[in-house]
Amino acid sequence: MTSHAMRDAWYPVGLLSGLSEGGKDSLLLGENITVFGSATGAPSVECSGRTLPVVRRFGHLWTSLGTPDKDLFTIPEADHPERVRVDVGVVRVKCSPLRAVENFLDIAHFPFVHTDILGAESHPEVSEYKVEIRDEVDEVWATKVEFFQPQAARSAGGGITTEYMYRVPAPTCAVLYKTCPPRPGAWDVIALFVQPLTEDLCDVWPWMALFDDESALTDLIHFQQLIFLQDRSILENQIPKRLPLDPAKETPTRADLTSVAYRRWLKRHNFTYGAQLVAG
Amino acid sequence: MRLSHGFVRGETLSCIYHGWRFGADGACRKIPAHPALVPPRTISCGPLPVAECNGTVWAAAKRPDHEPVAYDGYMALRSVVIAASCAAVETACQGARAHGASKTRLGGHDTLLVMNGYAPNAVLVIVLVAETMPVAGRLAISTALEALRRTVETWGRAA
Ligand SMILES: [Fe+2]
Numbered sequence: 001m002t003s004h005a006m007r008d009a010w011y012p013v014g015l016l017s018g019l020s021e022g023g024k025d026s027l028l029l030g031e032n033i034t035v036f037g038s039a040t041g042a043p044s045v046e047c048s049g050r051t052l053p054v055v056r057r058f059g060h061l062w063t064s065l066g067t068p069d070k071d072l073f074t075i076p077e078a079d080h081p082e083r084v085r086v087d088v089g090v091v092r093v094k095c096s097p098l099r100a101v102e103n104f105l106d107i108a109h110f111p112f113v114h115t116d117i118l119g120a121e122s123h124p125e126v127s128e129y130k131v132e133i134r135d136e137v138d139e140v141w142a143t144k145v146e147f148f149q150p151q152a153a154r155s156a157g158g159g160i161t162t163e164y165m166y167r168v169p170a171p172t173c174a175v176l177y178k179t180c181p182p183r184p185g186a187w188d189v190i191a192l193f194v195q196p197l198t199e200d201l202c203d204v205w206p207w208m209a210l211f212d213d214e215s216a217l218t219d220l221i222h223f224q225q226l227i228f229l230q231d232r233s234i235l236e237n238q239i240p241k242r243l244p245l246d247p248a249k250e251t252p253t254r255a256d257l258t259s260v261a262y263r264r265w266l267k268r269h270n271f272t273y274g275a276q277l278v279a280g
Numbered sequence: 281m282r283l284s285h286g287f288v289r290g291e292t293l294s295c296i297y298h299g300w301r302f303g304a305d306g307a308c309r310k311i312p313a314h315p316a317l318v319p320p321r322t323i324s325c326g327p328l329p330v331a332e333c334n335g336t337v338w339a340a341a342k343r344p345d346h347e348p349v350a351y352d353g354y355m356a357l358r359s360v361v362i363a364a365s366c367a368a369v370e371t372a373c374q375g376a377r378a379h380g381a382s383k384t385r386l387g388g389h390d391t392l393l394v395m396n397g398y399a400p401n402a403v404l405v406i407v408l409v410a411e412t413m414p415v416a417g418r419l420a421i422s423t424a425l426e427a428l429r430r431t432v433e434t435w436g437r438a439a
Contacts, residue, residue, distance in 0.1 A: 108298045108312075108313040109297050109298050111299060111312065112294075112295075112296060112297060112298060112299040112312075113296070113297065121299070121312075124299060124312030124313055124315070125312070125313060125314070125315055126313040126314070234281065234296070234297055237281060237282065237285060238281060239281065239282065251322075251323055253311060253313060253314055253317075254313075254314060255313040255314065
């Protein structure tokens with residue numbers, strides 16, 4: 001399969017701070033690529049002798065196998081000068097890239113997978129929230145998501161009801177805005193940038209832009225890695241391996257409306273790399 | 281997500297992912313994200329008939345007309361999952377078939393292996409040992425079972 005809609009999207013392929021001038025081999029949508037750093041600040045990506053377009057943003061290098069019809073999305077909130085921007089690094093996961101994004105959009109698993117950190121078994125309820133596909137920006141948004149969290153962030157002292165907003169601006173990227181414990185009224189930004197290596201293998205690059213002037217950078221990274229490693233044990237065991245886009249395949253509840261909208265949006269755009277369309 | 285990754289909570293089996301609870305009849309009893317909701321009857325995980333024998337749980341697609349074979353004087357010691365085919369495991373342990381179990385020397389002791397090749401490349405092996413087996417013997421058998429697993433999986437990679 002060489003021609004599909006996801007070829008024209010942007011994907012992260014490395015941390016700008018971690019590129020090598022000698023080049024590093026990787027994969028993108030099943031094709032071999034080489035990612036080159038540069039002492040003069042102009043990194044590049046090659047695929048079978050072809051030079052691919054690149055964008056440097058959010059601490060990562062981004063590329064595309066096709067011809068993106070729009071610029072890589074922005075996260076204006078993340079530009080605030082007082083935020084700490086955290087390059088978390090990379091986690092390789094044996095799962096569909098779309099499954100990795102969908103799991104990130106799901107809050108109902110917090111009490112069971114991130115027990116006593118992002119959720120508590122005593123407070124599993126997901127109250128009603130709002131989901132929409134915003135046609136003017138062509139993004140999936142979930143707002144007014146509220147959830148009780150024992151330790152919402154590294155900077156949180158105790159249990160609080162956290163408010164969330166989720167945004168899917170690209171097929172394998174999701175941005176989460178959540179209550180910022182030390183600064184009420186502002187949002188912490190946590191993003192999941194997924195590099196699809198194959199249909200059932202991906203490199204996940206979490207990234208954060210937080211108001212937190214107390215925690216050490218190492219502690220912030222460790223917190224995010226702990227959470228994501230808990231997710232990995234789930235992601236690598238999901239059945240079927242590819243994300244089913246056939247609505248009859250699974251039994252969604254009200255808590256899953258974000259995921260339902262994400263699947264519908266993927267289907268609408270033929271973003272099917274890592275998806276299964278036929279029941280199986 | 282397989283329910284075998286989950287936990288027993290009271291009289292229900294709780295899924296590890298979202299905590300949905302299923303009763304012995306397979307019906308969903310509780311969806312924690314929506315505590316006020318009575319789960320519709322259509323949500324069921326499809327239970328299988330089961331029987332217990334020699335400390336081992338047996339399951340069948342349809343209730344068979346006989347009970348599992350009992351091995352008198354034997355008890356289940358432990359299980360292991362081997363990433364190989366059933367045939368490869370049987371070849372490796374050169375076991376003589378005895379009423380569905382493979383009679384095998386492990387760690388210098390007679391053992392019975394019962395197997396379930398639940399995927400083309402995954403076999404659940406349960407090792408049964410004499411009920412009177414002392415601790416030192418059990419440890420030796422357990423160690424030998426691990427060695428058997430490594431041997432079979434190494435063959436698989438070499439092939
Ligand atoms: Fe999670």
